[in-house]
Amino acid sequence: MLDLLNIAKPFADMDTPVDAETERAVCRWLYAEARFLDAERYQDWLEGFIDPEIHYWMPDMETRRRDDPRGTFSYGEAAYFDDNLPELTIRVKRYNEPSAWADNPATRHAHLISNIEVNATDDPSLLAVCSAFTNVRNRNEADQDIIHGRREDVLRKVEGGFRLLRRRVFIVQNVLLSKNLNTFF
Amino acid sequence: MCEGGCKGAAKGRPDMKPVYPRAASYPQYAGLVDRKNAQVDRQVFVSDAVYQAELQQIFARAWLFLAHESQIPNPGDFIRTSMGEDDVIVVRQRDKSVKAFLNSCPHRGNRVCMVDAGTKARGFICNYHGWSFGIDGALRGTDGKVYEKDQSFEKAQIGLTPVAQIDSYKGLIFATFDPDAPSLAEYLGPFTWYMDIMLDNDPEGTEFVGGAIKSEIDCNWKFPAENFVGDILHAFWTHQSGAQAILGGGVDLGSRYDELAFQASVYGHGIETNLDKVGNTRTLGYPELVDYVFDLSEKAKDRLGELRARAIGAVSSCTVFPNFSFLPGQNTFRVWHPRGPGKIELVVWTLVNKSAPEHIKEQYRKGVMMTFSPGGVFEMDDGENWEYSTRVNQGFVTRQQPLHYALGLESADLERDLPGHVHKGSLNDANQRLFYTRWAEFMEYDNWTDLQSGETAPPQKKAVEAAE
Ligand code: FES
Ligand SMILES: [Fe+2]
Numbered sequence: 001m002l003d004l005l006n007i008a009k010p011f012a013d014m015d016t017p018v019d020a021e022t023e024r025a026v027c028r029w030l031y032a033e034a035r036f037l038d039a040e041r042y043q044d045w046l047e048g049f050i051d052p053e054i055h056y057w058m059p060d061m062e063t064r065r066r067d068d069p070r071g072t073f074s075y076g077e078a079a080y081f082d083d084n085l086p087e088l089t090i091r092v093k094r095y096n097e098p099s100a101w102a103d104n105p106a107t108r109h110a111h112l113i114s115n116i117e118v119n120a121t122d123d124p125s126l127l128a129v130c131s132a133f134t135n136v137r138n139r140n141e142a143d144q145d146i147i148h149g150r151r152e153d154v155l156r157k158v159e160g161g162f163r164l165l166r167r168r169v170f171i172v173q174n175v176l177l178s179k180n181l182n183t184f185f
Numbered sequence: 186m187c188e189g190g191c192k193g194a195a196k197g198r199p200d201m202k203p204v205y206p207r208a209a210s211y212p213q214y215a216g217l218v219d220r221k222n223a224q225v226d227r228q229v230f231v232s233d234a235v236y237q238a239e240l241q242q243i244f245a246r247a248w249l250f251l252a253h254e255s256q257i258p259n260p261g262d263f264i265r266t267s268m269g270e271d272d273v274i275v276v277r278q279r280d281k282s283v284k285a286f287l288n289s290c291p292h293r294g295n296r297v298c299m300v301d302a303g304t305k306a307r308g309f310i311c312n313y314h315g316w317s318f319g320i321d322g323a324l325r326g327t328d329g330k331v332y333e334k335d336q337s338f339e340k341a342q343i344g345l346t347p348v349a350q351i352d353s354y355k356g357l358i359f360a361t362f363d364p365d366a367p368s369l370a371e372y373l374g375p376f377t378w379y380m381d382i383m384l385d386n387d388p389e390g391t392e393f394v395g396g397a398i399k400s401e402i403d404c405n406w407k408f409p410a411e412n413f414v415g416d417i418l419h420a421f422w423t424h425q426s427g428a429q430a431i432l433g434g435g436v437d438l439g440s441r442y443d444e445l446a447f448q449a450s451v452y453g454h455g456i457e458t459n460l461d462k463v464g465n466t467r468t469l470g471y472p473e474l475v476d477y478v479f480d481l482s483e484k485a486k487d488r489l490g491e492l493r494a495r496a497i498g499a500v501s502s503c504t505v506f507p508n509f510s511f512l513p514g515q516n517t518f519r520v521w522h523p524r525g526p527g528k529i530e531l532v533v534w535t536l537v538n539k540s541a542p543e544h545i546k547e548q549y550r551k552g553v554m555m556t557f558s559p560g561g562v563f564e565m566d567d568g569e570n571w572e573y574s575t576r577v578n579q580g581f582v583t584r585q586q587p588l589h590y591a592l593g594l595e596s597a598d599l600e601r602d603l604p605g606h607v608h609k610g611s612l613n614d615a616n617q618r619l620f621y622t623r624w625a626e627f628m629e630y631d632n633w634t635d636l637q638s639g640e641t642a643p644p645q646k647k648a649v650e651a652a653e
């Protein structure tokens with residue numbers, strides 16, 4: 001397996017930036033994805049953005065001493081998401097149920113994406129993409145949850161665009177300051 | 186600041202002995218639970234005064250869950266947790282015993298441990314003035330030479346405040362701040378018979394896998410605790426979407442519900458179960474896990490008997506009073522730490538049998554994540570219910586209105602020979618009534634003799650005592 005696809009590994013140095021045209025295309029793709037998630041078009045997101053071989057991981061962030069070899073997160077331990085396609089599909093199925101009460105009335109979403117860096121990899125069909133995000137959810141009158149974090153994506157180039165093959169999501173919270181995570185990042 | 190005459194301290198030296206708070210009696214709060222009318226006054230969910238009394242009467246006295254032995258296997262391994270709102274460090278000692286201390290430096294009170302967990306610590310050093318403590322909690326050293334020159338300074342007297350008692354039951358470590366509390370075995374009473382469904386269905390015992398997930402919910406801690414003690418009713422409505430997503434159908438109690446399902450309660454601890462073998466396990470969404478639990482259930486008949494073997498993966502839930510809950514079959518274990526009357530910090534872990542194959546442990550880890558973690562398709566829909574059940578009571582008139590806890594008033598099961606107060610059917614408010622009765626006992630009684638012989642005490646025990 002390419003190191004790139006090992007979910008436990010960070011990207012090596014991001015020192016192979018792609019040309020401006022590819023970068024534009026990836027930015028457009030990321031913004032479109034955010035727009036689909038804002039609109040809760042989860043089924044379309046699965047079908048239009050997600051690669052069948054997806055590995056989508058958002059670990060629990062622990063507070064550890066700097067000299068602790070375990071570090072802040074560790075693959076194989078507690079995670080909010082550690083999903084392949086079947087798991088993502090189950091989550092989307094719940095959203096599609098009329099009795100998904102925590103989403104009815106509807107949540108108002110804003111996925112803000114920034115700090116985008118797009119790098120070429122050893123495999124010409126794959127791109128390494130870093131970004132940062134602010135995720136805002138607001139419900140009912142004044143229930144607001146804000147989550148900030150970073151993402152490390154591997155995108156597969158496909159006919160007419162890209163597919164998300166691997167995503168690592170690192171939020172900055174230790175205790176999740178929200179009652180649930182009724183969104184994707 | 187003793188000027189002499191106080192016990193255990195030389196003149197001029199401060200008395201640094203640990204202080205364990207005393208309980209009082211709050212009959213006015215106990216009265217907020219109306220047993221006769223099966224009602225709970227909504228003040229218990231929002232009142233600051235009631236909440237402070239809970240910290241004193243319940244969280245400073247009850248045995249509270251700290252950790253699983255497997256989280257801290259080696260000397261110096263530690264985790265940080267809470268008992269009520271008190272920050273606590275739990276550390277494995279060199280002799281393999283476990284100690285727990287308040288996470289507060291006796292100098293100015295700063296926290297001495299800032300992290301969630303760690304391994305092989307040699308001690309804890311306070312960031313403020315550098316006092317250092319051994320893993321046994323004793324003061325080891327102070328920064329610089331200042332204290333050594335100070336005649337009145339006596340290191341041996343100073344240390345992190347230990348919990349009053351610590352003990353474990355089949356891998357689960359509990360502690361209490363009350364030196365007068367009865368033993369853990371006595372506190373749990375015959376409820377251990379039900380806990381063994383999860384903790385003793387296999388000779389090799391259990392472990393936690395994969396660490397903890399922590400999250401905040403803006404609800405009173407008693408709503409989730411009462412939910413797990415005996416509210417399977419909500420599953421059909423609240424969790425309809427999650428069940429559809431994973432099972433392709435609603436939560437199903439099967440055809441033998443009337444014959445098999447029951448609730449049992451001992452000292453406010455409670456289990457509701459349907460004895461349908463794998464209803465809970467099925468919701469984790471991995472067919473291999475269902476097969477594993479079917480086999481386990483067969484094998485466990487010798488250890489646990491037919492009835493408890495059927496409960497290992499069944500539609501069921503449990504709370505150990507006051508705030509430690511778990512789901513057999515789904516294997517999520519959790520504590521609802523109080524953070525004021527309107528907030529909790531929820532910590533969740535996954536329990537597995539040590540002997541389970543690695544891929545089964547991995548499926549439990551992922552299955553719990555998919556169902557009972559903040560992004561899980563079941564847990565997702567719980568939080569908002571508890572938040573608004575709490576928050577609406579800010580309304581002055583709203584909080585005067587009665588709440589209905591009267592499902593199954595006539596359902597006591599006097600035939601079935603099972604430990605505790607047994608009620609027919611798991612769709613029942615019986616355990617929740619007994620949970621609040623226990624809560625009222627803690628508010629009312631300032632001593633353990635009364636606490637252990639009230640209405641929530643196991644009936645057999647009461648009969649024996651009456652005969653004496
Ligand atoms: S507060 Fe800990 S050393 Fe002063
Ligand atoms: Fe629930």
